Amino acid sequence: MNYVFDYGWVIPYAPMLLAGALVTIGLSLLGTLGGIALGLGCAWTLSWGPGRARPVVHAYVEVIRNTPFLIQLFFIYFGLPELGIRVSAFTAAIATTVLNVGAYSCEIVRAGIQATPRGQVEAGTSLAMSRTEVFRHIILFPALERIWPALSSQFVIVMLGTSVVSQIAVEDITFVANFIQSRNFRSFETFFVSLFIYLALAAIMRGLLDLLGRRIFPRRYARD
């Protein structure tokens, strides 16, 4: 083997990779925030909300969790225009990310809610709290505290999963890497560099989520 590894070929493209990283971060952030809202709403519906809406939420969660992200993305980006719903690549990417985070976090939050001891709910009711107050103060917050680690790993997994949006030409890290390797023909080096950008992003994200968890749920960490 006489291939000489030369990462110098990737350096001139650093600004492009940075721009790609910003797209990946922006997409993950928007997708996660939207997804949390959707997931909380769904978890509330399943455990506390109107019974008639539950089959719909169940169906949504099962469909999203049992089909690949890539196919959902293609369905929204290439399939929906047939029905007259045309969205930009970035919108399609965000919509798919929100739908995914929503379904996964719904299941995680629901698990946290179900772990609430029955007696606490009864105690809240006996203090004349309304249903909404019981849900907010007694069920939701402790549930989030309980499931924070599972939820944070899910967010990191989703961030990594967004790499496939490069397939509908959203200019994220993977897309940029693909572009660069088509220019410099240094495929291995280019993808190896992008591998480490993702690794760094994942590490930073884990650290920030942990810090955030310590901020919002100091009790959880005080116990350790």
Next chain:
Amino acid sequence: MPVTDLTTWDILRNLALSTRWTILLSLISFVGGGVLALLLLPLRTSSIKALNVISRAYVDLFQGTPLLIQLFVLFFGLPLIGIDTSAWLAAILGLSLWTAAFLTEIWKGCVQSVHKGQWEASASLGMSYLEQMRYIILPQAFVIAIPPTVGFMVQIIKATAITSIIGFIEVSRAGGMMANVTFQPFLVYGIVATIYFILCWPLSQGSRNLERKLNVAHRNQ
């Protein structure tokens, strides 16, 4: 045959036929990844720090980077060390390595969830580490591991879709081709999604039922 002559039935049949590659790839990756995870598991649960660090680095690398980039690195990297790479080889290798990282971590949790008293009791009977593992810990960890392992198979099946990007022809890739020649992406991707759902849903349900039936988490309480 002019592409406009493709009926819905033709599309369906073609996609159904290409599904076997999705199934085959999932099975091979599960077995390959499982074997590798079994080799990594003793390192991950070992009390020797160096072994722990190595296996932890492996898991972190594969869990901290996208599968798509891992596949690209393999696909373009293997030829550099003289291995003639096909999409098949890169797909199998990439998915197996990725699967191994997740299974190692899942199974580590299962081994660690066996009550500490079981280790102490078997140690007090004079069992060696290997005997403890063989007769006391692994049989119990095995039962605990069944539901999450079945659940993870769903993730493997879904992950095979990504191999279409490096040119492996399974149901997603076949779907992309069908959508291009028929101009019916709504129908085609709808069918592809349904096929994945049919493959994955029984496994998710099975995992959930097993969890309830074995009720491992609360058995000792």
